[in-house]
Amino acid sequence: EAGVTQSPTHLIKTRGQQATLRCSPISGHTSVYWYQQALGLGLQFLLWYDEGEERNRGNFPPRFSGRQFPNYSSELNVNALELEDSALYLCASSGREANYGYTFGSGTRLTVV
Amino acid sequence: GENVEQHPSTLSVQEGDSAVIKCTYSDSASNYFPWYKQELGKGPQLIIDIRSNVGEKKDQRIAVTLNKTAKHFSLHITETQPEDSAVYFCAARTYNNNDMRFGAGTRLTVKP
Numbered sequence: 001e002a003g004v005t006q007s008p009t010h011l012i013k014t015r016g017q018q019a020t021l022r023c024s025p026i027s028g029h030t031s032v033y034w035y036q037q038a039l040g041l042g043l044q045f046l047l048w049y050d051e052g053e054e055r056n057r058g059n060f061p062p063r064f065s066g067r068q069f070p071n072y073s074s075e076l077n078v079n080a081l082e083l084e085d086s087a088l089y090l091c092a093s094s095g096r097e098a099n100y101g102y103t104f105g106s107g108t109r110l111t112v113v
Numbered sequence: 114g115e116n117v118e119q120h121p122s123t124l125s126v127q128e129g130d131s132a133v134i135k136c137t138y139s140d141s142a143s144n145y146f147p148w149y150k151q152e153l154g155k156g157p158q159l160i161i162d163i164r165s166n167v168g169e170k171k172d173q174r175i176a177v178t179l180n181k182t183a184k185h186f187s188l189h190i191t192e193t194q195p196e197d198s199a200v201y202f203c204a205a206r207t208y209n210n211n212d213m214r215f216g217a218g219t220r221l222t223v224k225p
Contacts, residue, residue, distance in 0.1 A: 004156075041218075042202070042215065042216075042217040042218045043157070043202065043215045043218075045215075048212070056212060090156050090157070092156075100145070101145070101147035101149075101159045101162055101204070101206075101213070102147075102159075102213060103159070104149075104156035104157045104158070105156050106155055106156045107155075107156050
């Protein structure tokens with residue numbers, strides 16, 4: 001069974017540009033979560049999508065947005081990139097059972113120059 | 114909402130020694146407590162989890178204990194090896210709630 005896949009692995013953008021990150025969940029998982037992890041720091045919750053809808057949002061500005069497609073894959077968009085957006089962006093998925101953990105992808109390393 | 118605190122933030126042990134990482138949570142309705150290991154440049158990987166109906170779970174050198182009364186749970190790694198060096202995250206999740214809260218992480222270094 002394929003795990004959570006994220007693309008691209010690395011992304012370099014210029015300040016002010018837009019970045020699009022993609023995530024495919026484990027087959028059968030309906031929820032997708034996005035986290036930002038700055039270098040050496042913890043997991044900052046960004047967004048949660050389930051059944052195509054945004055269910056919860058972390059403390060991030062509106063230029064961080066995303067969507068979930070009918071096949072449950074998801075994309076994260078970051079507009080008007082700033083240098084401090086440079087981080088590892090992790091996607092995780094889970095099924096409907098609340099007593100199971102998330103499965104994380106390997107992340108997209110976004111570098112803003 | 115749930116709040117998870119994790120200690121220590123960094124931990125350095127000698128190879129062969131034991132390592133213990135502790136977490137506390139605030140929501141008494143939380144019933145699922147996973148632990149993740151994140152190696153450099155990779156995403157976090159689930160290494161062990163425990164549900165609220167048990168007090169301890171062991172998997173080879175790794176064990177987790179849960180004290181629901183005190184609302185804390187701990188990760189125990191025995192006979193540590195250099196490959197155990199990583200960042201470890203605890204988390205707590207509430208039944209019927211997909212929102213899982215993570216601790217801030219512990220950077221474990223095992224010195225050979």
